[in-house]
Amino acid sequence: MTAYDPARVIVAGPNRRIIFSSGNGLATVNGHEVRSGAPFLENDQFMVPARFCLENMGYRLTWHSSPSYSIDLVPIELNNVVIGTIRERQETSTLIIDVQYPRLSGLESTDIQEAMNSYFASRPNATLQQAYQNEKEMIAGGFTQWATEAALNYTVEYNEKGFLSLLFEDYLYLGGVHGNTCRTGYLADLKTGKTYSTLKDLFKDGTDYVALLSPEVKKQFDGMGEGLALSPFEQIRPDQGFYIKGNDLVIYFDLYEHTPYAAGFPEFHIPLSTLSSVLVPELAVLAE
Amino acid sequence: MVRRLYRAAALALAAVVVFGLFPVVTVAAVNEPVSMTLQGTPLTTKGELIDGTTFVPLKELGVELGSA
Numbered sequence: 001m002t003a004y005d006p007a008r009v010i011v012a013g014p015n016r017r018i019i020f021s022s023g024n025g026l027a028t029v030n031g032h033e034v035r036s037g038a039p040f041l042e043n044d045q046f047m048v049p050a051r052f053c054l055e056n057m058g059y060r061l062t063w064h065s066s067p068s069y070s071i072d073l074v075p076i077e078l079n080n081v082v083i084g085t086i087r088e089r090q091e092t093s094t095l096i097i098d099v100q101y102p103r104l105s106g107l108e109s110t111d112i113q114e115a116m117n118s119y120f121a122s123r124p125n126a127t128l129q130q131a132y133q134n135e136k137e138m139i140a141g142g143f144t145q146w147a148t149e150a151a152l153n154y155t156v157e158y159n160e161k162g163f164l165s166l167l168f169e170d171y172l173y174l175g176g177v178h179g180n181t182c183r184t185g186y187l188a189d190l191k192t193g194k195t196y197s198t199l200k201d202l203f204k205d206g207t208d209y210v211a212l213l214s215p216e217v218k219k220q221f222d223g224m225g226e227g228l229a230l231s232p233f234e235q236i237r238p239d240q241g242f243y244i245k246g247n248d249l250v251i252y253f254d255l256y257e258h259t260p261y262a263a264g265f266p267e268f269h270i271p272l273s274t275l276s277s278v279l280v281p282e283l284a285v286l287a288e
Numbered sequence: 289m290v291r292r293l294y295r296a297a298a299l300a301l302a303a304v305v306v307f308g309l310f311p312v313v314t315v316a317a318v319n320e321p322v323s324m325t326l327q328g329t330p331l332t333t334k335g336e337l338i339d340g341t342t343f344v345p346l347k348e349l350g351v352e353l354g355s356a
Contacts, residue, residue, distance in 0.1 A: 009346065037341050047343040050335055069322040069337055
């Protein structure tokens with residue numbers, strides 16, 4: 001399962017190869033560079049971040065803090081698909097581009113695979129056009145001391161039972177104090193190629209999912225502590241962002257939506273098992 | 289003698305100024321053991337909770353999971 005090298009640690013499993021680089025807190029999973037937490041050496045053992053490493057190797061982790069700290073591991077059967085990564089980088093004094101997006105291989109249907117890969121390859125275009133346009137305007141205005149920056153990346157959040165859920169994060173710096181990140185959740189049926197792009201797509205016709213989900217989101221949001229809210233939260237938007245993680249539907253707020261920038265993307269986990277009666281039939285398997 | 293006292297006082301004052309302006313802050317990492325189970329069965333490998341992240345000994349856990 002593991003191999004050692006003075007500068008890196010390699011963990012290999014079915015369709016997976018994780019390489020931890022020393023010291024910088026980054027790792028690559030099948031060539032996909034992501035933030036992992038920095039491993040360290042202790043008593044001749046490499047200590048690696050448990051969740052990052054084990055989830056990528058096909059285990060689900062459940063954390064317990066009582067009566068003492070413990071983790072329960074459950075092996076999961078990952079989809080028979082290889083998730084590779086295409087990376088495009090470009091750096092000049094006025095423009096920094098770093099784009100990573102997935103490329104699937106091994107799906108039974110090459111048509112479905114091509115359609116999905118085509119979407120993944122084209123979705124950075126709009127953000128990159130914004131970056132190129134901004135660079136032009138910055139140069140024309142003489143503001144060449146700041147580089148326009150676009151960093152697009154993704155994480156694999158769910159890869160079981162024939163479904164794939166990804167979370168795309170597009171960071172764009174156009175000048176000013178800091179850039180901005182936009183998230184896009186993604187859920188697709190790998191057998192049919194159907195994508196579920198909005199929350200509405202998850203539920204049977206006629207389901208008032210806003211009214212159904214909002215009280216639990218509000219309960220969790222209110223539990224995050226006083227003073228965090230920029231604006232009072234009453235209910236989710238009909239097109240609120242989401243993705244699937246483990247046994248949960250994860251709903252998130254965008255930056256500044258209800259909280260300050262520093263709060264990041266507040267997330268709210270709702271067990272899919274509590275939604276099984278209202279999910280569209282083809283998604284019922286996620287709640288099992 | 290008086291000169292030595294002045295020198296000691298000056299050094300003490302300098303130390304107060306320097307460390308007052310640039311205090312040395314030591315934050316102790318919270319390092320708690322984390323037990324592990326595989327589908328409810330206890331594993332001998334232990335993790336460590338450090339600043340909110342659990343780390344596990346890669347080789348030891350790999351061997352134990354591989355033989356589980």
